Amino acid sequence: MHLSQRVQSLAESATLAVTARAAQLKADGVDVISFGAGEPDFPTPPHIVAAGAQAMRDGHTKYSKPASGLIAVKKAVCGKLRRENDLEYAPEQIVITAGGKNACHLVLHAMLDPGDEVMIPVPYWVSYPEMVKLAGGVPVFLPGDPKDGFRVTPDQIRGAITDRTRMMILNSPSNPGGHMYAPEQIRAIADVLQDTRITVLSDEIYDRLVYADMPCVSVASVSDDAxxxxxxxxxxxxxxxxxxxxxxxxxxxxxxxxxxxxxxSQNTSGATTFSQIAYAAALDGDQSCVEEMREAFRARARFIHTRLNAIPDVQCNEPQGAFYVFPDVSGTYARLGVSDSQGFATRLLNEAHVAVVPGSAFGMDAHVRLSFATGMEQIEKGLSRMADWIARS
Ligand SMILES: Cc1ncc(COP(=O)(O)O)c(C=O)c1O
Incomplete structure (x- = not known):
């Protein structure tokens, strides 16, 4: 079967691959602890499920009209952006999509011509470089310094701008780094980009999952230019x-x-109609469910950070947001007889039955990513296994 060059040059999502391998081992009866999935372990809050179910009963089971999103849902998004992000948008400035990943694809395809460069801070969410390439763009990587919480500096950004730079992707709080940009750092980045032809794609998907003592500032809110x-x-x-x-x-x-x-309109024909109505109910409804989940994630973040740093030759920053830790485990490679993060993750899964995602998938081979979107009991058990495995190897 002939496959396109485009798809042949595409890497499979490493996080989904790890999750699938862990699920396969579990199906085979192996007691695997998975730190793979970037998926909250909580059920969708009942009032949101109820709104979705009611929407189906009310007949919202047809195409979205308009395809770009139901007006009432766009208004709910405008309300969220006003309340939580200090951003004023009209409904015609909103598109409702089939998830954040779909939104990313659409934006990149709408923006990029072949050869256009897109600045991507490292570590990055696995999908950004592949999505940029699919859209004909060229990823330009800006490595963040782990000692500075992985944040890229205005000077780095200035130094990477060329005549071909068309976009920059910013993701704060970050998957996989767990870091955030402080308000003044967001402003400094906006200053560097001012009066350029560069569009920022600000991925704020973790904006409500913040543990640091600082607000999550939307880039678009800092100036008219931004x-x-x-x-x-x-x-x-x-x-x-x-x-x-x-x-x-x-x-x-x-x-x-x-x-x-x-x-x-030529792609999905719009997001699922009853999902849209459930999202509006989520945005307009009681937010205590978000606070409860955030508190649980915060406790896990502290615990996992302390436990990982207690393992010899493992270092990690405390997560400021999102639900990931991204420890440097390269100090263990020589002792374990592995040469990279893939080798580390493969042996950890096969020998200790703990699933983590190799840092190479996020652009940093000295690291691995652990998602703490999993219960505390599992986290304790998984970290003990990992520490014992490293100690005895
Ligand atoms: C940084 C980031 N952006 C976007 C997404 C896409 O999420 P979804 O398509 O489920 O909305 C993810 C999912 O892991 C993510 O981590």
Whole structure:
């Protein structure tokens, strides 16, 4: 069977691959502890499920009209952006998408011409470089310094800008680094980009899962210039534990949003209608469910950070947001007889039955990613296994 060059050059999502391998081992009867999936372990809150079910009973089981999203849902997104992100958007500046990943694809395809460069801070979410390449763009990586919490500096950004630079992707709080940019750092980045032709894709999917003592500032909120050059992305998946509902959104300048909507009309024909209504109920409803999940994640973040740092030759930063830790485990490679993060993760899974994602998938081979979107008991057990395995190897 002939396969396109495009798909042949595409890497499979490493996180989904690890999750699948862990699931296979579990199905074979192996007691695997998985730190693989970036998926909250909580059920979708009942009032959101009820709204989705009611929407189905009310007949919202047809195509979304318009395809770019139901007006009432766009208004709910505008309300969220106003309340939580200090951003003023009109409903015609919003597109409701089939998840954040779909939103990313659509934006990149709407923006990029062949050879256009996209600046991506490292470590990055696995999908960014592949999605940029699929859209014909060229990823340009900006390595973050682990000692500085992986954050890239304004000077790095300035130094990477060329005539071909068309976009920059920012993700704060970050998957996989767990770091965040402070308000003044966001402003400094916006200053560097001011008066350039660069559009920022600000992936704020973890904006409500913050543990650091600082606000999550939206790039688009810091100045008029930043507002005009930024497309803000969000999703129901992480905040409301709605990964399976496949619901995301983008907000931005009207011409760009129209282009995204046009692409969407030839792509998914819009997000699932009853999922949209459930998302509006999530955004407009009681937010205590978000606070409860955030508190649980915060406790796990502290615990996992302390436990990982107690393992000899393992170092990690304390997560400031999202639900990942990204420890440097390269100090163990020589002793374990492995040469990279893939080797580390493979042996850890086969010998200690603990699943982590190799850091190479996120652009940093000295690291591995652990998601703590899993229960405390599992986390304790998994970390004990990992520590014992390293100690006896
Ligand atoms: C940084 C980031 N952006 C976007 C997504 C996409 O999420 P979804 O498509 O479930 O909304 C993810 C999922 O892991 C993510 O970590």
């Amino acid at each position: 507002y005009q050059r930024t497309i803000t992305l969000n999703s129901a998946s992480k905040t409301y534990s709605m990964t399976g509902w496949r619901l995301g959104c983008v907000a931005g300048p009207t011409d760009l949003v129209r282009a995204v909507a046009k692409l969407q």
